Amino acid sequence: MKAILRWALCLIVAGFALEVFFVARIAAMAAIDPQSTAFQRSEAWQLATAGRRNGERDWKQRWVPYSQISDTLKRAVIASEDDQFIYHQGVEWEAIERAWQRNAKAEQLAARRAAKMRARGKEPRPPQLRGGSTITQQLAKNLLLSGERTLLRKGQELVLATALELLLDKERILEIYLNSVEWGEGVFGAEAAAQHYFRKPASRLGAGEAARLAVMLPSPKLYERRAGSAYLTGRAATIAARMQSAELP
Structure with missing residues (x-):
């Protein structure tokens, strides 16, 4: 019993020490730009273990200050990913609840479809699930956590x-997010994405x-391969129409 x-x-004690470490790292980000994120290091490791040195494509990332990222991109990301960004305190419980409800319906529908497909000898596709995460939650996950989907990691x-x-203002959170989020294999941050897809700096991106x-952010590698898909074009038009109403920090 004593051993237990x-x-x-x-x-x-280990859990508390880990939390203190995480909080200290976040506090330091008020003044120090993070050199890499847990997600980026995981991606680099996967590419290396697949027998490629930082991928067949060069690793692309260059930090730029908030002022050098166009307001059009900031508005577009907020409109697409988190339209209540400037108002919430990091978590939108109603959005999480709605996502759970949508996912439960999607899984039920997928289960019925899977049964029919297996009866025809076909391999069913997994359902498309939504996370309901805010920009702040996405940043927390990418910066410090693994990509596993468990209740402990979600907590x-x-x-x-x-x-x-609590420790950073909204502008700093958005700045770090836009400089570190993935936009394709080996493409991280707004500046790298703007140069990779449009051959121009992030400060000069147009609305379209x-x-x-x-629109690429939920599945950047998928949409990188399907740049001309009808969904991407249609969804981009919707976001372009909504982005003017998106409020910036």
Whole structure:
């Protein structure tokens, strides 16, 4: 029994120490630009273990200040990913609840379709699920956490999103997000994305270009391969129409 208690105490202390480490890193980001994120390091490792040195394509990322990212891209990303960004405190519980409800329906529908497809000897496709995450939650996950989908990791994401909102202002959160988010294989940040897709700096992106980049964010590698898809074009037009109403920090 004493051994079990000692192990439990060690786990609690380790968990607390990890939280302190995370909070200290977030606090430092008020003044220091993060050199890389947990997600980026994971991507680099996967590319390396696949036998490629930083991928067949050169790794692209260059940090630019908030003022050197066009307002059109900021508005497009907010309109596409988190239209309540400047108002919430890091987590939108109603959005999470709506996402859970949509995902439950999607999984039920997918299960019925899968049964029919298996009966025909075809391999079913997994359902498309939505996370309901805010920009702050996405940043917390990309910066510090693994990509696994567990309740423990989701709980950690919510805690870190709250810490980000307490320790950094909205402008800084958006600046770090836009400089670190993935926009294709080996393409990270707004400047790299603007140069890669449009051969221009992020400061000069037009409304249509910004909307296309914003729409790519949920599945950047997929849309990189399907740049001319009807969905991407249609969704980009919708975001372009909505982005003027998006409020910036």
